[in-house]
Amino acid sequence: MVRRIIQIDEEKCNGCGACVDACHEGAIGLVDGKAKLLRDDYCDGLGNCLPACPTGAITFIEREAAPFDEAAVNAKKTAEKQPLHFGCPGSQSRRISRTDAENVAYAEPVSVKSRLSQWPVQIKLVQYNAPYFDNADLLIAADCTAYAFGDFHNRFIKNRIVLIGCPKLDEGDYTEKLTAIIKNNNIRSVTIVRMEVPCCGGIERAAKTALMNSGKFIPWQVVVVSTDGRILD
Numbered sequence: 001m002v003r004r005i006i007q008i009d010e011e012k013c014n015g016c017g018a019c020v021d022a023c024h025e026g027a028i029g030l031v032d033g034k035a036k037l038l039r040d041d042y043c044d045g046l047g048n049c050l051p052a053c054p055t056g057a058i059t060f061i062e063r064e065a066a067p068f069d070e071a072a073v074n075a076k077k078t079a080e081k082q083p084l085h086f087g088c089p090g091s092q093s094r095r096i097s098r099t100d101a102e103n104v105a106y107a108e109p110v111s112v113k114s115r116l117s118q119w120p121v122q123i124k125l126v127q128y129n130a131p132y133f134d135n136a137d138l139l140i141a142a143d144c145t146a147y148a149f150g151d152f153h154n155r156f157i158k159n160r161i162v163l164i165g166c167p168k169l170d171e172g173d174y175t176e177k178l179t180a181i182i183k184n185n186n187i188r189s190v191t192i193v194r195m196e197v198p199c200c201g202g203i204e205r206a207a208k209t210a211l212m213n214s215g216k217f218i219p220w221q222v223v224v225v226s227t228d229g230r231i232l233d
Contacts, residue, residue: 004045005065010034012057022052025073031131038129041069042076076129076184115158123165123174126181133185136161140178140207141193142200148229149193156193156223167202174203178210182218190220196232 008019008028015033027042028035028049035057037043045068050058118132123140139160146152146164163181165174181187192207194200204222211220224232 001067002062002064003067004060004062005040005043006037006045006047006049007059007061008035008037009057009059010036012055014055014057016054018052018054019049019058022049024048026076026129029127029129039066041066042073044068044070113153115153116162117159118161121162121164123163123177124170124172126163126177128177128180129184132161133181133187135186135188137189137191138181138187139163139191139193140165140203142166142195142203144195144200145193145225148195148227149225149231150229156191160191165203167206168199174206175209175213178206179213182210182214182216187216187218190218192220192222194222194224196224196226 006027013034015030015035017030017035019035020028020030023043025042025044027037027039027044029038030036043065045060047058047060050060118130120126137160139156139162141156141162141164143164143166145156149155163178167174182190190207190211192204194204207220211218226232
């Protein structure tokens with residue numbers, strides 16, 4: 001159908017995120033530091049985002065677009081109870097080009113190259129509908145594992161989208177966020193990496209419960225790392 005919908009001029013956008021906060025339906029997100037209309041059916045066409053934009057990057061146009069789906073918006077809000085943008089530039093979703101990163105001049109020689117391909121990585125900071133989740137092999141790891149296992153980047157991070165957390169220190173449970181990520185994206189596989197210590201079982205339980213709650217059949221595996229850096233399982 002042809003209807004009124006927003007259009008964002010990326011050249012004018014300064015990535016402040018004001019429109020993301022103003023859009024109550026979650027139709028707008030920050031991708032590579034720029035505001036982007038994530039889904040047509042999340043945009044109600046009322047324009048709460050327009051006055052919030054300090055650079056005039058948002059306008060209305062009439063074009064072919066999916067109708068506003070209030071039920072889908074409400075379902076998303078239920079699945080994701082924290083805002084899509086937290087105001088801090090460090091939590092904005094972005095891809096990392098390994099070619100660009102490897103061209104940075106370091107003060108000291110680097111023998112192991114980073115394999116990280118997205119940001120942020122903390123479970124509580126990621127947007128559940130970030131574009132890098134599409135068709136992703138997912139790594140859910142306890143944050144200590146990267147310190148204990150020396151070849152973590154090559155063995156686990158390479159070619160995977162990374163989520164990290166510490167069930168002992170972080171408040172709340174990861175199950176709801178992980179369920180939203182797995183349920184709302186085309187996740188190809190899930191690898192769970194945890195430490196051998198008992199408290200690390202929380203991240204394994206959350207990931208397994210999320211897989212079950214998603215209603216999907218996705219290949220998954222659990223890898224256990226010892227405190228002295230060996231793979232136990």
